[in-house]
Amino acid sequence: MSGLIKSSLARKFVMALSGLFLVIFLVLHVTINLASVISPDFFNEASHFMGYNPIVQFLMQPILIAGVIVHFVMGFVLEIQNKKARGIAYVKYKGSANAPWVSRNMIYSGLVILAFLGLHFYDFWVHEMTYKYVEALPQDPTRYYHETVEKFAPFWRTALYVVSFVLLALHLWHGFASSFQTMGVNNKYSKGITIFTKLFSVVVPLAFAFIAIYHYLNPITH
Amino acid sequence: MKLYLKIWRQKDANSKGAMVDYTLNGVESDMSFLEMLDVLNEELISKGEEPVEFDHDCREGICGTCSLMINGRPHGPDSMITVCQLHMRSFNDGDEIVIEPWRATAFPVIKDLITDRSAFDRIQQAGGYISVNTSGRPVDANAIPIEKDKADESFNAATCIGCGACVAACKNASAMLFTSAKVSQFALLPQGRVEAAERVQNMVRQMDLEGFGNCTNTGACEVECPKGISLENIARMNREYLSATLKG
Numbered sequence: 001m002s003g004l005i006k007s008s009l010a011r012k013f014v015m016a017l018s019g020l021f022l023v024i025f026l027v028l029h030v031t032i033n034l035a036s037v038i039s040p041d042f043f044n045e046a047s048h049f050m051g052y053n054p055i056v057q058f059l060m061q062p063i064l065i066a067g068v069i070v071h072f073v074m075g076f077v078l079e080i081q082n083k084k085a086r087g088i089a090y091v092k093y094k095g096s097a098n099a100p101w102v103s104r105n106m107i108y109s110g111l112v113i114l115a116f117l118g119l120h121f122y123d124f125w126v127h128e129m130t131y132k133y134v135e136a137l138p139q140d141p142t143r144y145y146h147e148t149v150e151k152f153a154p155f156w157r158t159a160l161y162v163v164s165f166v167l168l169a170l171h172l173w174h175g176f177a178s179s180f181q182t183m184g185v186n187n188k189y190s191k192g193i194t195i196f197t198k199l200f201s202v203v204v205p206l207a208f209a210f211i212a213i214y215h216y217l218n219p220i221t222h
Numbered sequence: 223m224k225l226y227l228k229i230w231r232q233k234d235a236n237s238k239g240a241m242v243d244y245t246l247n248g249v250e251s252d253m254s255f256l257e258m259l260d261v262l263n264e265e266l267i268s269k270g271e272e273p274v275e276f277d278h279d280c281r282e283g284i285c286g287t288c289s290l291m292i293n294g295r296p297h298g299p300d301s302m303i304t305v306c307q308l309h310m311r312s313f314n315d316g317d318e319i320v321i322e323p324w325r326a327t328a329f330p331v332i333k334d335l336i337t338d339r340s341a342f343d344r345i346q347q348a349g350g351y352i353s354v355n356t357s358g359r360p361v362d363a364n365a366i367p368i369e370k371d372k373a374d375e376s377f378n379a380a381t382c383i384g385c386g387a388c389v390a391a392c393k394n395a396s397a398m399l400f401t402s403a404k405v406s407q408f409a410l411l412p413q414g415r416v417e418a419a420e421r422v423q424n425m426v427r428q429m430d431l432e433g434f435g436n437c438t439n440t441g442a443c444e445v446e447c448p449k450g451i452s453l454e455n456i457a458r459m460n461r462e463y464l465s466a467t468l469k470g
Contacts, residue, residue: 007426008436009463078436082394085435087327091228091241092320094294095393099440104393106438178439184461186454 011078016179018071023176023200025064030204033211040145047144051128072114079107102174109171116164123151152215161212165205172201223249223315227262229274230322232331235338239331241320251311255298256281256288258310259321275334281306283448286383289390290335291322296387296446304385304448324386326395328432341432342384342400348428349421350404352413366412376410379403381449388443388451394435399443401429402459403451409462419466426463 032050035043050056095104102109127147131137152158177197180190225246232239246262253261256278263273279287288305292298298308313319321335329337380403388399405422408414414421437456444453 006430007463007467008430008434009426009460010467012436012460013464078438082396082435082438085327085395085433086325086393088325090291090294090322090325091230092291092294092322095442097295097299098391098442098445099393103438103440174439181439181453181457182437182460184457184464186457 008081011074012182014070014074015078016182018067018074019175019179021067022071023172025067026204030207030211034207036145036148037211037214043148044142044144047148048139048141051132051144052139068117072110075107075110100174102170103178106171106174109167112164112167113171116160116167119157119160123157146220149215149218149220152212153219155216158212158216162209165209165212168208169201169205172205173198176200223251223310223313223317225249225258225313226316226318228318228320229335230331231274231334232323233333235330235332239334249310251309253310254281254306255290255292255308255310256306275336277336278306283307284383286385289324289337289339289386291320291324291390293320296324296390297385297448301445302448302450304383304387307448324390326386326389326434328395328397328434329386329389337386339384339386341434342386342397344432345397345401345425345428346384346404349417349424350408352408353417363413368411372410375454376407379406379410379451379455382407382447382451383449385448387446387448389434391442391446392435392437393440393442394438396437396443397429397432397434398437398456398459399447399451399453401425402455405459405462406455409458418462419469422459422462422466426459 032043032046035046152161177190177194180186180193185193227244227246228241229244230239231242244262246258246265249258249261256276259274259276266273277287277289279285281288283304283306286304288297290297290305292305292308297303297305298312300308300312323329323331323335324337324339326337328341329339332338382400382403384400386400389395389397392399405425408421409418439453439456441453444451
Protein backbone atom coordinates (compact mmCIF):
# COMPACT_ATOMS: atom_id res chain seq x y z
CA MET A 1 0.00 0.00 0.00
CA SER A 2 2.87 2.42 0.71
CA GLY A 3 3.81 2.29 -2.97
CA LEU A 4 0.29 3.25 -3.93
CA ILE A 5 0.37 6.37 -1.78
CA LYS A 6 3.65 7.67 -3.24
CA SER A 7 3.31 6.72 -6.88
CA SER A 8 2.28 8.79 -9.89
CA LEU A 9 -0.50 6.32 -10.63
CA ALA A 10 -1.91 6.74 -7.10
CA ARG A 11 -2.18 10.48 -7.68
CA LYS A 12 -3.98 9.79 -10.93
CA PHE A 13 -6.42 7.49 -9.10
CA VAL A 14 -7.06 10.20 -6.50
CA MET A 15 -7.79 12.74 -9.24
CA ALA A 16 -10.12 10.33 -11.02
CA LEU A 17 -12.02 9.21 -7.91
CA SER A 18 -12.44 12.72 -6.49
CA GLY A 19 -13.51 13.93 -9.95
CA LEU A 20 -16.13 11.20 -10.28
CA PHE A 21 -17.37 11.98 -6.77
CA LEU A 22 -17.79 15.65 -7.73
CA VAL A 23 -19.63 14.59 -10.91
CA ILE A 24 -22.17 12.70 -8.78
CA PHE A 25 -22.54 15.78 -6.58
CA LEU A 26 -23.20 17.91 -9.66
CA VAL A 27 -26.16 15.67 -10.56
CA LEU A 28 -27.69 16.19 -7.11
CA HIS A 29 -26.98 19.92 -7.23
CA VAL A 30 -28.49 20.54 -10.65
CA THR A 31 -31.57 18.44 -9.78
CA ILE A 32 -32.35 20.55 -6.69
CA ASN A 33 -31.57 23.78 -8.55
CA LEU A 34 -33.97 22.89 -11.35
CA ALA A 35 -36.70 22.76 -8.72
CA SER A 36 -36.21 26.51 -8.25
CA VAL A 37 -37.53 26.99 -11.79
CA ILE A 38 -40.28 24.36 -11.66
CA SER A 39 -41.56 24.51 -8.08
CA PRO A 40 -40.38 27.17 -5.60
CA ASP A 41 -42.14 25.32 -2.77
CA PHE A 42 -40.30 22.07 -3.44
CA PHE A 43 -37.04 24.03 -3.82
CA ASN A 44 -37.60 25.60 -0.39
CA GLU A 45 -38.40 22.21 1.12
CA ALA A 46 -35.35 20.50 -0.40
CA SER A 47 -33.02 23.37 0.49
CA HIS A 48 -34.28 23.45 4.08
CA PHE A 49 -33.74 19.70 4.37
CA MET A 50 -30.20 20.02 3.00
CA GLY A 51 -29.50 23.00 5.27
CA TYR A 52 -30.61 21.45 8.54
CA ASN A 53 -30.34 17.67 8.19
CA PRO A 54 -27.43 16.66 10.47
CA ILE A 55 -26.26 13.86 8.14
CA VAL A 56 -26.08 16.29 5.20
CA GLN A 57 -24.53 19.08 7.26
CA PHE A 58 -22.04 17.23 9.40
CA LEU A 59 -21.17 14.19 7.27
CA MET A 60 -21.91 14.80 3.59
CA GLN A 61 -20.90 18.48 3.51
CA PRO A 62 -17.43 17.93 5.04
CA ILE A 63 -16.89 14.97 2.66
CA LEU A 64 -17.88 17.18 -0.28
CA ILE A 65 -15.56 20.02 0.81
CA ALA A 66 -12.76 17.48 1.31
CA GLY A 67 -13.43 16.08 -2.19
CA VAL A 68 -13.17 19.57 -3.71
CA ILE A 69 -9.95 20.35 -1.80
CA VAL A 70 -8.34 16.99 -2.66
CA HIS A 71 -9.20 17.39 -6.36
CA PHE A 72 -7.73 20.87 -6.59
CA VAL A 73 -4.67 20.28 -4.43
CA MET A 74 -3.82 17.07 -6.32
CA GLY A 75 -4.38 18.90 -9.61
CA PHE A 76 -1.81 21.52 -8.61
CA VAL A 77 0.66 18.90 -7.35
CA LEU A 78 0.44 17.01 -10.64
CA GLU A 79 0.74 20.20 -12.67
CA ILE A 80 3.92 21.21 -10.81
CA GLN A 81 5.41 17.74 -11.40
CA ASN A 82 4.44 17.85 -15.05
CA LYS A 83 6.11 21.24 -15.52
CA LYS A 84 9.28 19.88 -13.86
CA ALA A 85 9.26 16.90 -16.21
CA ARG A 86 9.97 19.24 -19.13
CA GLY A 87 12.56 21.64 -17.79
CA ILE A 88 13.32 23.21 -21.17
CA ALA A 89 10.36 24.04 -23.39
CA TYR A 90 10.27 23.39 -27.12
CA VAL A 91 10.86 26.36 -29.42
CA LYS A 92 8.05 24.97 -31.55
CA TYR A 93 5.44 22.63 -30.06
CA LYS A 94 2.32 21.75 -32.04
CA GLY A 95 0.05 20.42 -29.31
CA SER A 96 -3.07 20.95 -31.39
CA ALA A 97 -1.85 18.36 -33.93
CA ASN A 98 -2.32 15.45 -31.59
CA ALA A 99 -4.58 16.38 -28.67
CA PRO A 100 -7.76 18.45 -28.24
CA TRP A 101 -7.59 21.87 -26.56
CA VAL A 102 -9.77 20.83 -23.62
CA SER A 103 -7.46 17.95 -22.66
CA ARG A 104 -4.36 20.17 -22.79
CA ASN A 105 -5.84 22.98 -20.71
CA MET A 106 -7.55 21.23 -17.80
CA ILE A 107 -5.49 23.29 -15.35
CA TYR A 108 -6.88 26.54 -16.78
CA SER A 109 -10.52 25.40 -16.91
CA GLY A 110 -9.96 24.06 -13.39
CA LEU A 111 -8.57 27.40 -12.18
CA VAL A 112 -11.61 29.26 -13.51
CA ILE A 113 -13.88 26.75 -11.74
CA LEU A 114 -11.84 27.24 -8.54
CA ALA A 115 -12.27 31.01 -8.79
CA PHE A 116 -15.97 30.48 -9.42
CA LEU A 117 -16.23 28.24 -6.34
CA GLY A 118 -14.78 31.10 -4.29
CA LEU A 119 -17.61 33.36 -5.45
CA HIS A 120 -20.18 30.58 -5.14
CA PHE A 121 -19.13 29.74 -1.57
CA TYR A 122 -19.25 33.43 -0.67
CA ASP A 123 -22.71 33.78 -2.23
CA PHE A 124 -24.37 30.78 -0.66
CA TRP A 125 -22.23 28.82 1.81
CA VAL A 126 -20.83 31.81 3.75
CA HIS A 127 -24.31 33.32 3.74
CA GLU A 128 -25.77 30.09 5.19
CA MET A 129 -23.08 29.78 7.84
CA THR A 130 -23.61 33.41 8.87
CA TYR A 131 -27.38 32.98 8.99
CA LYS A 132 -27.26 29.79 11.05
CA TYR A 133 -24.22 30.09 13.27
CA VAL A 134 -23.07 33.73 13.43
CA GLU A 135 -26.36 35.57 13.56
CA ALA A 136 -28.12 32.44 14.86
CA LEU A 137 -31.37 33.40 13.16
CA PRO A 138 -34.40 31.13 13.54
CA GLN A 139 -35.22 28.49 10.96
CA ASP A 140 -37.28 29.80 8.03
CA PRO A 141 -38.19 27.08 5.51
CA THR A 142 -39.56 29.65 3.04
CA ARG A 143 -36.50 31.91 2.57
CA TYR A 144 -34.39 29.91 0.08
CA TYR A 145 -36.24 30.62 -3.17
CA HIS A 146 -36.22 34.39 -2.63
CA GLU A 147 -32.60 34.44 -1.55
CA THR A 148 -31.55 32.43 -4.62
CA VAL A 149 -33.48 34.51 -7.14
CA GLU A 150 -32.20 37.76 -5.60
CA LYS A 151 -28.62 36.56 -5.99
CA PHE A 152 -29.06 36.55 -9.77
CA ALA A 153 -30.44 40.10 -9.96
CA PRO A 154 -27.06 41.70 -10.83
CA PHE A 155 -26.04 41.09 -14.43
CA TRP A 156 -22.36 40.71 -13.54
CA ARG A 157 -23.00 37.79 -11.21
CA THR A 158 -25.24 35.98 -13.71
CA ALA A 159 -22.63 36.53 -16.44
CA LEU A 160 -19.81 35.23 -14.23
CA TYR A 161 -21.84 32.15 -13.37
CA VAL A 162 -22.64 31.45 -17.04
CA VAL A 163 -19.00 31.87 -18.12
CA SER A 164 -17.95 29.50 -15.33
CA PHE A 165 -20.49 26.94 -16.50
CA VAL A 166 -18.95 27.06 -19.99
CA LEU A 167 -15.55 26.28 -18.45
CA LEU A 168 -17.17 23.55 -16.34
CA ALA A 169 -18.50 22.02 -19.57
CA LEU A 170 -15.01 22.05 -21.09
CA HIS A 171 -13.52 20.54 -17.94
CA LEU A 172 -16.10 17.75 -17.85
CA TRP A 173 -15.78 17.12 -21.61
CA HIS A 174 -12.30 15.71 -21.03
CA GLY A 175 -12.28 14.90 -17.34
CA PHE A 176 -15.31 12.63 -17.01
CA ALA A 177 -14.31 10.00 -19.60
CA SER A 178 -10.63 10.47 -18.73
CA SER A 179 -11.25 9.34 -15.15
CA PHE A 180 -12.51 5.98 -16.44
CA GLN A 181 -9.31 5.51 -18.48
CA THR A 182 -7.31 6.31 -15.33
CA MET A 183 -9.27 3.72 -13.37
CA GLY A 184 -8.28 1.18 -16.00
CA VAL A 185 -11.54 1.08 -17.95
CA ASN A 186 -10.77 1.00 -21.66
CA ASN A 187 -12.93 -1.66 -23.27
CA LYS A 188 -16.13 -2.16 -25.27
CA TYR A 189 -17.96 0.25 -22.93
CA SER A 190 -15.51 3.11 -23.53
CA LYS A 191 -17.33 4.41 -26.60
CA GLY A 192 -20.55 4.58 -24.57
CA ILE A 193 -18.73 6.33 -21.73
CA THR A 194 -17.34 8.91 -24.18
CA ILE A 195 -20.79 9.58 -25.67
CA PHE A 196 -22.32 9.85 -22.18
CA THR A 197 -19.48 12.20 -21.13
CA LYS A 198 -20.20 14.54 -24.04
CA LEU A 199 -23.94 14.56 -23.33
CA PHE A 200 -23.37 15.07 -19.61
CA SER A 201 -20.82 17.84 -20.07
CA VAL A 202 -23.26 19.78 -22.25
CA VAL A 203 -26.57 19.07 -20.49
CA VAL A 204 -25.55 19.67 -16.86
CA PRO A 205 -23.70 23.01 -17.33
CA LEU A 206 -26.45 24.11 -19.73
CA ALA A 207 -29.05 23.38 -17.05
CA PHE A 208 -27.04 25.39 -14.49
CA ALA A 209 -26.72 28.28 -16.96
CA PHE A 210 -30.43 28.12 -17.79
CA ILE A 211 -31.33 28.38 -14.09
CA ALA A 212 -29.07 31.41 -13.59
CA ILE A 213 -30.39 33.18 -16.70
CA TYR A 214 -34.01 32.26 -15.86
CA HIS A 215 -33.77 33.90 -12.43
CA TYR A 216 -32.00 36.95 -13.89
CA LEU A 217 -34.83 37.40 -16.40
CA ASN A 218 -37.59 36.67 -13.87
CA PRO A 219 -36.78 38.76 -10.80
CA ILE A 220 -39.10 38.75 -7.78
CA THR A 221 -41.11 41.97 -7.78
CA HIS A 222 -42.24 43.16 -4.36
CA MET B 223 14.23 22.57 -53.12
CA LYS B 224 15.58 25.25 -50.85
CA LEU B 225 14.99 24.93 -47.13
CA TYR B 226 15.42 27.24 -44.17
CA LEU B 227 16.47 25.10 -41.21
CA LYS B 228 16.41 26.13 -37.58
CA ILE B 229 18.39 23.53 -35.64
CA TRP B 230 19.13 23.20 -31.92
CA ARG B 231 22.89 23.27 -31.41
CA GLN B 232 24.41 22.39 -28.05
CA LYS B 233 28.09 21.69 -27.52
CA ASP B 234 27.63 19.20 -24.69
CA ALA B 235 25.37 18.27 -21.78
CA ASN B 236 26.66 21.12 -19.63
CA SER B 237 26.53 23.87 -22.25
CA LYS B 238 23.63 26.14 -23.01
CA GLY B 239 22.20 25.48 -26.45
CA ALA B 240 20.55 27.73 -28.99
CA MET B 241 18.73 27.57 -32.30
CA VAL B 242 21.00 28.13 -35.32
CA ASP B 243 19.74 29.04 -38.80
CA TYR B 244 20.94 27.20 -41.92
CA THR B 245 19.90 27.58 -45.54
CA LEU B 246 20.16 24.39 -47.54
CA ASN B 247 19.92 24.24 -51.33
CA GLY B 248 19.56 21.28 -53.65
CA VAL B 249 17.39 19.11 -51.44
CA GLU B 250 15.55 16.48 -53.48
CA SER B 251 12.06 15.29 -52.63
CA ASP B 252 13.17 11.65 -52.75
CA MET B 253 15.69 12.17 -49.95
CA SER B 254 14.82 10.93 -46.50
CA PHE B 255 14.88 13.52 -43.74
CA LEU B 256 18.09 12.03 -42.36
CA GLU B 257 19.70 12.13 -45.82
CA MET B 258 18.83 15.81 -45.95
CA LEU B 259 20.68 16.26 -42.64
CA ASP B 260 23.59 14.23 -44.11
CA VAL B 261 23.76 16.72 -46.98
CA LEU B 262 23.76 19.62 -44.52
CA ASN B 263 26.54 17.96 -42.52
CA GLU B 264 28.68 17.39 -45.64
CA GLU B 265 28.34 21.11 -46.38
CA LEU B 266 29.27 22.02 -42.81
CA ILE B 267 32.29 19.67 -42.82
CA SER B 268 33.50 21.04 -46.16
CA LYS B 269 33.34 24.53 -44.64
CA GLY B 270 35.29 23.34 -41.61
CA GLU B 271 32.31 23.65 -39.28
CA GLU B 272 31.10 21.17 -36.69
CA PRO B 273 28.43 18.85 -38.15
CA VAL B 274 25.00 18.54 -36.51
CA GLU B 275 24.94 15.49 -34.25
CA PHE B 276 21.78 13.39 -34.43
CA ASP B 277 20.83 9.84 -33.48
CA HIS B 278 20.25 7.25 -36.21
CA ASP B 279 20.94 3.59 -36.76
CA CYS B 280 18.84 1.19 -38.85
CA ARG B 281 17.20 3.88 -41.03
CA GLU B 282 14.26 1.56 -41.67
CA GLY B 283 11.96 2.37 -38.77
CA ILE B 284 12.63 -0.55 -36.48
CA CYS B 285 15.41 0.41 -34.09
CA GLY B 286 13.86 3.48 -32.44
CA THR B 287 17.11 5.41 -32.47
CA CYS B 288 16.20 8.44 -34.56
CA SER B 289 14.47 11.04 -32.45
CA LEU B 290 13.78 14.51 -33.77
CA MET B 291 11.10 17.03 -32.98
CA ILE B 292 10.28 18.45 -36.41
CA ASN B 293 8.12 21.57 -36.62
CA GLY B 294 6.71 20.82 -33.18
CA ARG B 295 5.89 17.15 -33.76
CA PRO B 296 7.91 14.02 -32.88
CA HIS B 297 9.13 12.29 -36.05
CA GLY B 298 7.64 15.10 -38.15
CA PRO B 299 4.29 15.75 -39.79
CA ASP B 300 3.44 12.26 -41.09
CA SER B 301 1.83 9.57 -38.94
CA MET B 302 3.01 6.06 -37.99
CA ILE B 303 6.61 6.61 -39.11
CA THR B 304 9.97 7.42 -37.59
CA VAL B 305 12.20 10.26 -38.77
CA CYS B 306 14.23 7.91 -40.95
CA GLN B 307 11.03 6.99 -42.83
CA LEU B 308 10.08 10.65 -43.32
CA HIS B 309 10.85 11.94 -46.81
CA MET B 310 11.39 15.44 -48.09
CA ARG B 311 8.32 15.13 -50.35
CA SER B 312 6.37 15.93 -47.17
CA PHE B 313 7.85 19.46 -47.36
CA ASN B 314 7.77 22.27 -49.91
CA ASP B 315 10.37 24.46 -51.51
CA GLY B 316 11.04 27.46 -49.26
CA ASP B 317 9.75 25.79 -46.08
CA GLU B 318 11.15 26.68 -42.69
CA ILE B 319 11.83 23.53 -40.66
CA VAL B 320 12.44 23.71 -36.91
CA ILE B 321 14.45 20.72 -35.63
CA GLU B 322 14.83 20.11 -31.91
CA PRO B 323 15.81 17.22 -29.64
CA TRP B 324 13.22 15.40 -27.47
CA ARG B 325 12.53 17.67 -24.52
CA ALA B 326 12.19 15.96 -21.16
CA THR B 327 14.05 16.31 -17.89
CA ALA B 328 14.49 12.52 -17.95
CA PHE B 329 16.04 12.74 -21.46
CA PRO B 330 18.92 15.22 -21.03
CA VAL B 331 20.60 16.51 -24.19
CA ILE B 332 24.05 15.01 -24.75
CA LYS B 333 24.92 17.04 -27.83
CA ASP B 334 22.90 18.95 -30.45
CA LEU B 335 19.93 16.70 -31.24
CA ILE B 336 21.08 13.64 -29.28
CA THR B 337 19.41 12.88 -25.96
CA ASP B 338 20.24 10.34 -23.29
CA ARG B 339 17.30 7.93 -23.29
CA SER B 340 18.83 5.42 -20.88
CA ALA B 341 15.93 6.18 -18.51
CA PHE B 342 13.91 3.84 -20.74
CA ASP B 343 16.58 1.14 -20.33
CA ARG B 344 16.38 1.45 -16.55
CA ILE B 345 12.57 1.16 -16.63
CA GLN B 346 12.95 -1.97 -18.76
CA GLN B 347 15.60 -3.36 -16.43
CA ALA B 348 13.30 -2.83 -13.45
CA GLY B 349 10.97 -5.56 -14.67
CA GLY B 350 10.48 -5.62 -18.43
CA TYR B 351 11.51 -9.23 -18.82
CA ILE B 352 10.51 -12.77 -17.90
CA SER B 353 12.86 -14.58 -15.55
CA VAL B 354 13.92 -17.87 -17.07
CA ASN B 355 14.75 -20.18 -14.20
CA THR B 356 15.84 -23.18 -16.18
CA SER B 357 15.29 -26.65 -14.87
CA GLY B 358 15.71 -30.10 -16.31
CA ARG B 359 12.23 -29.97 -17.84
CA PRO B 360 11.59 -26.60 -19.53
CA VAL B 361 8.16 -26.27 -21.16
CA ASP B 362 8.26 -25.33 -24.82
CA ALA B 363 6.59 -21.89 -25.11
CA ASN B 364 4.90 -23.02 -28.31
CA ALA B 365 3.17 -25.80 -26.36
CA ILE B 366 1.29 -23.30 -24.15
CA PRO B 367 -2.11 -22.45 -25.69
CA ILE B 368 -2.77 -18.69 -25.84
CA GLU B 369 -5.97 -17.04 -27.11
CA LYS B 370 -5.44 -15.38 -30.50
CA ASP B 371 -6.73 -11.95 -29.35
CA LYS B 372 -4.42 -11.98 -26.31
CA ALA B 373 -1.44 -13.00 -28.45
CA ASP B 374 -2.26 -10.21 -30.93
CA GLU B 375 -2.59 -7.58 -28.19
CA SER B 376 0.66 -8.69 -26.64
CA PHE B 377 2.42 -8.58 -29.99
CA ASN B 378 1.03 -5.11 -30.71
CA ALA B 379 2.37 -3.87 -27.36
CA ALA B 380 5.71 -5.51 -28.10
CA THR B 381 6.08 -3.52 -31.33
CA CYS B 382 7.07 -0.49 -29.19
CA ILE B 383 10.58 0.44 -30.31
CA GLY B 384 11.28 2.67 -27.31
CA CYS B 385 12.01 5.74 -29.41
CA GLY B 386 10.55 8.15 -26.85
CA ALA B 387 8.14 9.93 -29.19
CA CYS B 388 5.40 9.41 -26.57
CA VAL B 389 7.43 11.36 -24.01
CA ALA B 390 8.35 14.00 -26.59
CA ALA B 391 4.74 14.50 -27.66
CA CYS B 392 3.17 14.50 -24.20
CA LYS B 393 2.67 17.97 -22.75
CA ASN B 394 3.72 16.45 -19.41
CA ALA B 395 6.68 14.45 -20.77
CA SER B 396 5.01 11.32 -19.42
CA ALA B 397 6.47 7.88 -20.17
CA MET B 398 3.29 5.98 -19.44
CA LEU B 399 2.68 4.78 -23.01
CA PHE B 400 6.16 3.25 -23.18
CA THR B 401 5.99 1.73 -19.70
CA SER B 402 2.47 0.40 -20.23
CA ALA B 403 3.44 -1.23 -23.53
CA LYS B 404 6.31 -3.02 -21.82
CA VAL B 405 4.06 -4.03 -18.92
CA SER B 406 1.30 -5.20 -21.29
CA GLN B 407 3.37 -7.34 -23.62
CA PHE B 408 4.14 -9.65 -20.67
CA ALA B 409 0.96 -9.23 -18.62
CA LEU B 410 -1.12 -10.61 -21.49
CA LEU B 411 0.81 -13.87 -21.75
CA PRO B 412 0.75 -16.82 -19.31
CA GLN B 413 4.55 -16.78 -19.05
CA GLY B 414 4.42 -13.13 -17.97
CA ARG B 415 1.59 -13.50 -15.44
CA VAL B 416 3.88 -15.16 -12.90
CA GLU B 417 5.78 -11.93 -12.23
CA ALA B 418 3.04 -9.50 -13.35
CA ALA B 419 2.36 -7.86 -9.97
CA GLU B 420 6.00 -7.34 -9.09
CA ARG B 421 6.80 -6.20 -12.63
CA VAL B 422 4.23 -3.40 -12.84
CA GLN B 423 5.12 -2.06 -9.40
CA ASN B 424 8.85 -2.04 -10.09
CA MET B 425 8.54 -0.50 -13.56
CA VAL B 426 6.17 2.26 -12.36
CA ARG B 427 8.47 2.99 -9.42
CA GLN B 428 11.44 3.34 -11.77
CA MET B 429 9.41 5.48 -14.17
CA ASP B 430 8.61 7.85 -11.29
CA LEU B 431 12.23 7.91 -10.12
CA GLU B 432 13.39 8.97 -13.59
CA GLY B 433 11.32 12.17 -13.34
CA PHE B 434 8.79 11.66 -16.11
CA GLY B 435 5.49 13.55 -15.85
CA ASN B 436 2.01 12.23 -15.19
CA CYS B 437 -0.46 11.05 -17.81
CA THR B 438 -3.46 13.36 -18.26
CA ASN B 439 -5.01 11.22 -20.99
CA THR B 440 -4.64 13.77 -23.79
CA GLY B 441 -3.89 10.93 -26.21
CA ALA B 442 -1.02 12.82 -27.90
CA CYS B 443 1.34 9.86 -27.33
CA GLU B 444 -0.94 7.44 -29.17
CA VAL B 445 -1.27 9.81 -32.13
CA GLU B 446 2.47 10.38 -32.44
CA CYS B 447 3.64 6.81 -31.74
CA PRO B 448 5.30 5.48 -34.90
CA LYS B 449 4.09 1.98 -34.01
CA GLY B 450 0.52 2.91 -33.07
CA ILE B 451 0.77 1.73 -29.46
CA SER B 452 -2.73 2.09 -28.04
CA LEU B 453 -3.91 3.95 -24.92
CA GLU B 454 -5.55 0.65 -23.93
CA ASN B 455 -2.11 -0.31 -22.65
CA ILE B 456 -2.10 2.59 -20.19
CA ALA B 457 -5.53 1.51 -18.90
CA ARG B 458 -4.19 -2.05 -18.56
CA MET B 459 -1.13 -0.83 -16.65
CA ASN B 460 -3.42 1.19 -14.33
CA ARG B 461 -5.55 -1.92 -13.69
CA GLU B 462 -2.50 -4.09 -13.14
CA TYR B 463 -0.94 -1.56 -10.78
CA LEU B 464 -4.10 -0.99 -8.76
CA SER B 465 -4.75 -4.71 -8.44
CA ALA B 466 -1.11 -5.54 -7.59
CA THR B 467 -0.82 -2.82 -4.97
CA LEU B 468 -4.16 -3.45 -3.28
CA LYS B 469 -3.37 -7.15 -3.02
CA GLY B 470 -0.13 -6.08 -1.33
